[in-house]
Amino acid sequence: MPKSVVFKRRGSAGEVGVNMTPMIDVTFQLIIFFIIASQFASREKSDLLLPFPHEPTSISDDKVKQRRVVVNVLSAEDPLYRPQVEKVRPVLPGDVAWYVVQGERVNLGRSTYEEIRRRLEGAFAQAQEKGLTEQDFHVEVRADKRVAYNNVATVLQAAGEAQILKANISVRRTGEGKD
Amino acid sequence: MAVSDKRIEGEETVHYVSARKKRERGSAKMQPPLTPMIDVTFQLLLFFLLVTRFPNEALIPGSIPEKGVSVTPDPTPTTTIDVIVRQSGEGDQATPEYAVRQAFEQPVTPASIGGGYEAQLAEGLYLILKDIAASSGEEAHVVIKPEVDRAQSTYVKWEFVVNAYNQARRAKIKKVGFAYASEAERGTF
Numbered sequence: 001m002p003k004s005v006v007f008k009r010r011g012s013a014g015e016v017g018v019n020m021t022p023m024i025d026v027t028f029q030l031i032i033f034f035i036i037a038s039q040f041a042s043r044e045k046s047d048l049l050l051p052f053p054h055e056p057t058s059i060s061d062d063k064v065k066q067r068r069v070v071v072n073v074l075s076a077e078d079p080l081y082r083p084q085v086e087k088v089r090p091v092l093p094g095d096v097a098w099y100v101v102q103g104e105r106v107n108l109g110r111s112t113y114e115e116i117r118r119r120l121e122g123a124f125a126q127a128q129e130k131g132l133t134e135q136d137f138h139v140e141v142r143a144d145k146r147v148a149y150n151n152v153a154t155v156l157q158a159a160g161e162a163q164i165l166k167a168n169i170s171v172r173r174t175g176e177g178k179d
Numbered sequence: 180m181a182v183s184d185k186r187i188e189g190e191e192t193v194h195y196v197s198a199r200k201k202r203e204r205g206s207a208k209m210q211p212p213l214t215p216m217i218d219v220t221f222q223l224l225l226f227f228l229l230v231t232r233f234p235n236e237a238l239i240p241g242s243i244p245e246k247g248v249s250v251t252p253d254p255t256p257t258t259t260i261d262v263i264v265r266q267s268g269e270g271d272q273a274t275p276e277y278a279v280r281q282a283f284e285q286p287v288t289p290a291s292i293g294g295g296y297e298a299q300l301a302e303g304l305y306l307i308l309k310d311i312a313a314s315s316g317e318e319a320h321v322v323i324k325p326e327v328d329r330a331q332s333t334y335v336k337w338e339f340v341v342n343a344y345n346q347a348r349r350a351k352i353k354k355v356g357f358a359y360a361s362e363a364e365r366g367t368f
Contacts, residue, residue: 017211020212020215020216023215023219024215024218024219027219027222027223028222031222031223031226034226034230035226035229035230038230045236050236051337051338051341051342052338053239053301053338053341053342053344053345053346054300054301054302054305054342054345054346055301055302055305055345055346055349056237056239056345057239057345057348057349058237058238058239058345059237059238059239059240060234060237060238061234061236061237061238062234064238064240073337077270093269093270093334094269094334094336139243140238143337144337145336145337145338145341146270146336146337146338147336147337148327148334148335148336148337149264149325149327149334149335149336149337149340150325150327150334151337152337152340153357156243156357159243160243164243165242165243166240166241166242166243167241167242167243168238168239168240168241169238169239169241169341169344170236170237170238171236171237171238171239171341171345172235172236172237173235173236173237
């Protein structure tokens with residue numbers, strides 16, 4: 001009796017070894033995920049003009065390894081925010097438009113100081129839950145260079161009352177990386 | 180008649196290879212699909228072009244006194260230095276003035292600078308502070324005091340205050356602090 005032979009058909013010449021379609025789909029998913037994730041990360045830094053001191057003694061952002069809470073102080077004189085402020089009150093030189101703490105806006109009003117302090121305390125408490133101390137945590141003060149000092153002093157004082165010891169001041173820097 | 184593609188040198192004879200054997204040997208080599216690969220490469224390139232940001236921000240480190248109240252001068256009077264920051268003009272025309280005073284209204288031992296201890300440029304302030312740091316060493320305690328007068332609505336821009344703080348750090352003074360506005364002066368709201 002002849003042995004039954006199994007004929008194996010090889011693939012014909014034009015067929016692709018690896019199916020590319022799911023690969024492309026996954027790539028698109030990854031791209032979309034990273035775009036959205038990077039947008040969340042940059043939301044806490046508002047658009048403003050940072051001060052640029054003479055011969056800055058600043059250090060690079062990524063050299064500071066501590067956790068942080070970012071407080072933005074926006075100038076009412078900035079054309080981005082001025083129209084909104086002018087609807088509510090006249091804009092004087094040095095005025096603040098509003099504060100942004102951890103990406104959330106704090107409007108000006110009677111309870112602004114308490115609100116800033118509350119948010120700073122909350123951020124610090126969250127860090128402490130993860131085991132951080134005052135040495136590992138800082139407030140990043142990103143104030144527009146045009147705002148009056150006493151508006152920024154508010155933030156520093158609130159940070160002090162929230163028991164946050166370290167405050168770093170954000171400044172602009174040139175592209176050469178001098179510091 | 181199917182002919183073998185192997186030619187052995189010197190041999191005249193052509194060896195016969197069946198069609199099936201030819202198929203089993205495998206078809207001609209094919210390339211990996213290039214078109215989708217190029218598409219994916221362009222997608223990745225575009226993504227990184229859009230997402231890459233070169234950092235143009237830096238941080239000047241600082242610290243806050245624990246209680247968050249006005250910086251009190253050092254008990255030893257001779258080592259507290261006030262850097263008073265004033266501003267003349269407003270908005271884009273504003274110019275700073277820096278005056279260095281020792282607490283308790285005694286002038287600082289004059290630095291060997293022509294103008295003494297007032298400066299209008301940051302560099303001048305730096306030179307004054309550098310001299311102070313050289314003479315006082317580790318004990319110099321500098322307080323940056325922006326002059327705020329609510330009655331006359333004078334104010335000082337944040338950039339001048341940061342500049343003064345920066346020059347103090349540049350002069351390697353270890354203890355630099357900010358004088359806070361008092362409770363009544365806090366903020367313009």
